[in-house]
Amino acid sequence: MHHPFKVGFCFPKFLRRDKGESGTSHGVSVSEILAVRELDVDSGTKDDGRWQKMPQKSTEAYPYAFTVSYVERAWQHRWRCSDVTFHCLEGALCQQWVQTIREQLTALTSRPKHLLVYINPYGGKQQGERIYEQKVAPLFTLASISTHVIVTEHANHARDHLRTEAELKKYDGVVCVGGDGMFSEMVHGLVSRTQRDNGVDQNSPEEKLVPCTLRIGIIPAGSTDCICYATVGINDPVTSALHIIVGDAQAMDVCSVHHNNTFLRYSVSLLGYGFYGDVLADSERKRWMGPARYDFSGFKTFLTHHYYEGTVSFLPATDILGTPRDKTRCRAGCFICQHNGQLYSEDHQPLFLLPEYKGGWRVIRGKFLAINAASMSCACPRSPKGLSPAAHLADGTTDLILVRKCSRFNFLRHLLRHTSKYDQFDMTFVEVHRVRRFRFTPRYCQSDSELDLRENGKKLFSQICRDHPACSCSPAYSSWNCDGEILPHAAIEVGLVRIEGKILDENLLQSAQTGVKVHLPFGQRP
Ligand SMILES: CCCCCCCCCCCCC/C=C/[C@@H](O)[C@H](COP(=O)(O)O)NC(=O)CCCCC
Numbered sequence: 345m346h347h348p349f350k351v352g353f354c355f356p357k358f359l360r361r362d363k364g365e366s367g368t369s370h371g372v373s374v375s376e377i378l379a380v381r382e383l384d385v386d387s388g389t390k391d392d393g394r395w396q397k398m399p400q401k402s403t404e405a406y407p408y409a410f411t412v413s414y415v416e417r418a419w420q421h422r423w424r425c426s427d428v429t430f431h432c433l434e435g436a437l438c439q440q441w442v443q444t445i446r447e448q449l450t451a452l453t454s455r456p457k458h459l460l461v462y463i464n465p466y467g468g469k470q471q472g473e474r475i476y477e478q479k480v481a482p483l484f485t486l487a488s489i490s491t492h493v494i495v496t497e498h499a500n501h502a503r504d505h506l507r508t509e510a511e512l513k514k515y516d517g518v519v520c521v522g523g524d525g526m527f528s529e530m531v532h533g534l535v536s537r538t539q540r541d542n543g544v545d546q547n548s549p550e551e552k553l554v555p556c557t558l559r560i561g562i563i564p565a566g567s568t569d570c571i572c573y574a575t576v577g578i579n580d581p582v583t584s585a586l587h588i589i590v591g592d593a594q595a596m597d598v599c600s601v602h603h604n605n606t607f608l609r610y611s612v613s614l615l616g617y618g619f620y621g622d623v624l625a626d627s628e629r630k631r632w633m634g635p636a637r638y639d640f641s642g643f644k645t646f647l648t649h650h651y652y653e654g655t656v657s658f659l660p661a662t663d664i665l666g667t668p669r670d671k672t673r674c675r676a677g678c679f680i681c682q683h684n685g686q687l688y689s690e691d692h693q694p695l696f697l698l699p700e701y702k703g704g705w706r707v708i709r710g711k712f713l714a715i716n717a718a719s720m721s722c723a724c725p726r727s728p729k730g731l732s733p734a735a736h737l738a739d740g741t742t743d744l745i746l747v748r749k750c751s752r753f754n755f756l757r758h759l760l761r762h763t764s765k766y767d768q769f770d771m772t773f774v775e776v777h778r779v780r781r782f783r784f785t786p787r788y789c790q791s792d793s794e795l796d797l798r799e800n801g802k803k804l805f806s807q808i809c810r811d812h813p814a815c816s817c818s819p820a821y822s823s824w825n826c827d828g829e830i831l832p833h834a835a836i837e838v839g840l841v842r843i844e845g846k847i848l849d850e851n852l853l854q855s856a857q858t859g860v861k862v863h864l865p866f867g868q869r870p
Pocket residue numbers: 523524525526566567568569570613614620623624638639642722724726727730731759760762763825826827828829
């Protein structure tokens with residue numbers, strides 16, 4: 345269908361022959377054209393060498409032709425590259441069309457021309473290189489995008505290369521082929537580089553960061569692929585490559601995680617203590633199992649049924665549009681994200697400036713099976729609606745989900761609801777808050793020696809139940825699962841990253857997107 349609001353081409357004077365139709369018109373929006381090339385009808389080849397068999401009669405009648413490759417929307421958010429070939433009588437007219445389309449494509453400034461690509465060969469089912477070579481590289485070539493490809497040799501290779509060596513000026517964007525861990529490496533590399541270049545200290549939780557100018561594209565080749573799935577709606581390498589080519593972009597919230605005023609990490613999807621921390625810690629030792637390690641460790645962790653004691657303090661986001669219990673979902677062109685989550689008064693003042701909206705910190709003590717902060721829905725193939733289905737990609741908040749100690753049966757009901765239409769928050773032992781900041785303090789302080797042991801990945805004997813050292817009840821600490829990376833510190837402070845130029849009031853925490861942009865918005869583009 346031709347979209348009424350988009351500049352597009354209709355080809356009524358041409359004879360379309362690719363599907364045996366004659367005299368039909370075909371509308372393609374310029375923003376969704378990937379490439380155009382002239383067809384050498386006489387020799388039966390296109391200029392990229394691919395064959396197209398033409399009936400003799402039509403080549404005589406219509407000796408000139410060109411082919412347009414464009415985005416075709418398939419099922420369930422999937423995009424495909426389709427070709428349509430147009431034939432006509434006059435060579436000059438044909439060339440005019442090709443030239444005009446090329447000019448229109450060149451004028452699309454949001455499209456990348458040069459990309460830096462990092463492939464994690466060990467992510468997911470270890471298919472990253474094959475996926476890139478077979479499914480993605482041909483599309484980038486078709487769209488005349490030049491690439492510099494680096495296959496990583498060790499963990500943090502991409503992060504360190506981005507932080508110190510990469511000549512970022514040469515590129516319009518960086519692309520990672522891998523899972524959430526690889527995306528996290530991109531974010532850390534780019535954000536750190538930008539702050540270092542601008543003299544900003546990441547260790548201060550209150551420091552305003554300078555936004556990154558480069559976008560990050562994700563080609564899913566990991567185990568959970570939650571960041572890709574939650575932004576695009578599917579974890580499909582071809583769909584992601586096409587979104588990158590057409591220059592789609594989506595801003596994302598980024599949380600910074602600190603411990604004692606020391607910066608630990610950024611998080612864009614899940615920060616999970618208890619269940620998801622324990623699943624990750626156990627699954628890291630079973631990487632050889634591939635993505636199935638999460639099912640194995642998930643089941644094992646469910647059976648152990650450990651709970652953790654501590655205090656959660658949080659600053660509710662009282663001045664925003666939307667709640668975690670909304671039935672609406674964050675999609676491309678989301679109204680809430682366009683306004684950075686901000687609610688305005690009738691005279692267009694941001695509500696958080698009004699006294700009645702100045703919320704205070706809340707404190708909850710207890711025994712928790714899980715403490716999760718979802719800065720986006722965290723939808724993934726295991727849970728298509730995600731940990732917090734109504735969370736927004738770029739509203740400056742994170743959804744804090746507290747699952748208190750309950751029976752195994754009830755916890756299983758809660759987990760299973762992530763995979764069905766039922767509300768996982770509608771349970772007496774679960775609460776969810778949309779927050780700007782939060783802190784967690786475990787009931788027992790972690791000693792430095794315990795932290796050292798955890799950081800070095802050694803098994804901890806001291807973490808077994810402090811009250812009853814001889815029993816097998818819950819350990820004193822879990823770890824944090826930070827976008828799939830383990831954080832050994834139990835006590836953390838988390839806040840939405842603040843971006844220079846987006847702060848509305850110096851004295852109040854008004855969070856904003858980091859300026860980290862991923863390609864690929866979810867659903868139909870506006
Ligand atoms: C008994 C039925 C249990 C069903 C539970 C379903 C709930 C699944 C929610 C999953 C949320 C995932 C949030 C994303 C986390 C990723 O960042 C992280 C790393 O991903 P990757 O780098 O691609 O490997 N993945 C995980 O922590 C896996 C969690 C799986 C839990 C079963």
